[in-house]
Amino acid sequence: MTQQAQYVPALGRPELTGAYDLVVSLATRERRWRAALLAALAPRDGETIVDIGCGTGSQAIAIKRARPGARVVGIDPDPAVLAIAEAKAERAGVSIEWILGLGDRADTLVGRGVADAVISSLVLHQCDEPVKGEILKAMARLARPGARVLIADYGRQRGLMRLLFRMVQAVDGFERTEFNAIGALPGLMRASGLTAVTERDRFATPTGSISIYTTRAG
Numbered sequence: 001m002t003q004q005a006q007y008v009p010a011l012g013r014p015e016l017t018g019a020y021d022l023v024v025s026l027a028t029r030e031r032r033w034r035a036a037l038l039a040a041l042a043p044r045d046g047e048t049i050v051d052i053g054c055g056t057g058s059q060a061i062a063i064k065r066a067r068p069g070a071r072v073v074g075i076d077p078d079p080a081v082l083a084i085a086e087a088k089a090e091r092a093g094v095s096i097e098w099i100l101g102l103g104d105r106a107d108t109l110v111g112r113g114v115a116d117a118v119i120s121s122l123v124l125h126q127c128d129e130p131v132k133g134e135i136l137k138a139m140a141r142l143a144r145p146g147a148r149v150l151i152a153d154y155g156r157q158r159g160l161m162r163l164l165f166r167m168v169q170a171v172d173g174f175e176r177t178e179f180n181a182i183g184a185l186p187g188l189m190r191a192s193g194l195t196a197v198t199e200r201d202r203f204a205t206p207t208g209s210i211s212i213y214t215t216r217a218g
């Protein structure tokens with residue numbers, strides 16, 4: 001946790017944030033699951049799409065590149081990752097709205113029911129259980145009724161993946177990550193007001209399997 005004990009930085013400790021993009025590319029087969037998340041999202045012109053816990057902005061930038069006519073908003077509580085995201089977006093020549101804030105307050109920051117789609121990637125596994133639920137509820141409130149709400153994260157770990165996931169558990173803490181590993185996320189999504197919860201894809205990676213969940217705001 002940071003000094004304010006509000007959030008866990010991208011790689012667990014603030015001094016490692018600069019290495020985040022490199023670590024994620026090596027440790028998660030990033031291109032495959034990010035492309036699958038983008039395909040599942042299928043962004044359209046004119047849509048408002050919000051990325052909760054956007055980190056260094058890789059997914060938000062990919063969305064804006066794929067669909068320049070969409071409004072893309074990235075929210076993250078860590079000013080250090082947002083500074084990296086802003087610089088990357090500038091280099092990529094895309095315009096994204098970056099907002100400093102916690103995911104569980106996303107609807108108060110952007111507006112209730114204004115999003116046509118809400119996504120979050122690799123955030124929930126590193127949050128305490130109550131925070132996971134509060135973020136999911138905020139995503140449901142932020143989305144207009146029936147809108148797409150998508151999560152990419154470490155889900156239920158099976159076989160070898162369970163073993164490899166120990167690396168993530170060592171960095172991000174056993175309890176908060178174990179919740180994901182035992183497959184409890186989909187139930188929490190439903191309890192948070194999301195419907196049509198489906199595990200659409202699952203990718204084996206060197207650090208455990210990453211699932212793409214599609215849901216709808218109720």
Ligand SMILES: C[S@@+](CC[C@H](N)C(=O)[O-])C[C@H]1O[C@@H](n2cnc3c(N)ncnc32)[C@H](O)[C@@H]1O
Nearest residue numbers: 007008010053054055078081102103121122123
């Ligand atoms: C592992 S990084 C994932 C970043 C990005 N979504 C990606 O796909 O690369 C987790 C991010 O979640 C953010 N985070 C941690 N706690 C959060 C919270 N309560 N609400 C929103 N974001 C949070 C961190 O600051 C960090 O940038």
